[in-house]
Amino acid sequence: MNVTVRLAQQPEADALLGRSPLAVLVGMLLDQQVPMEWAFSGPYSIAHRMGGDDLDAHAIAAQDPEAFAALLSEKPAVHRYPGSMAKRIQQLCAYLVHEYDGDAEALWRDAGSGRELLRRLQALPGYGKQKAQILTALLGKQYGVTPDGWREAAGAYGDDGSRRSVADITGPETLAEVRAFKQEAKAAAKAAGPQGKTGTKAGPKAKKTT
Template structure:
């Protein structure tokens, strides 16, 4: 994996996301209840605090849980909920060690179809259907991971120029379009709730 991503909107953090499959997965895992840039900068922050230039699934899986939670809680915290996210990151890494020898890219490397890849992503701890579809779309649109039927498996997130998620963010302009889409969705949901 060697791509230029623009999800953290910080050059060093984005560089790590583009070259490290595990960092990209961890960023996606963190992408909830915080601004996207904060979530995707998280892997870089964790790597720096571990004294490394990359993340290692074996190291994180074996890390003392209390010490790892403290590492994520140090100011500035890696997430709004650093303790629970530390646990989730460790669960993800433990799963990757157990099922993929600690190699995050093995999740998608030999997937024959988009459906198979979607299933593998949904099997990851912390990845529900929506998160798995968004990550699948990111893999296809920006990281050249395109097994047969990947767009269909990614659902609406796989549509070209959908501007629905991180899968479509390639810079400030597309980030603004994704933010506008999310605001529209929130407004529509609020209006639907008020109309009940």
């Protein structure tokens, strides 16, 4: 895998995201309750602090939990909630080790359909349906992972020309468009009252991912 993305808006972090399937999974996991650029720069920060140029699922899963949480908590922190996210990242990596021998790309390498891809992503620790659909859209739109039916599996996030999630971020302009869409959606949900709110719960409060 070697593609050009601009999710973190930082050259080194984006270069890692362009070549590392595990970095993409971790960045997507971190993408809640923090700005998108902060979340997707997280994989690079973790790799750098672990003394490498990529992430390794076996190495992360084997880390002492307290030491790994401390690593994410170093300033600048990798996430607003570094302790809880450290636990989730280790759970994700342990799952990948157990189910895919640590090979993150195996999640989509032989997925025969968009429905199967979505099922595999939704089974990941820390991933609900919404996050799995957004990642399905991101993989299809920017990473060339396009099994039959991937757009349908991704729901509205798979629509061409949409500006509703990280799947549609290709630079500063599209980032601004996605943020505007999210602000409008949030305002509409607030105006609709409690019954108008949607999204999955993750972390201390419920918030939508990008």
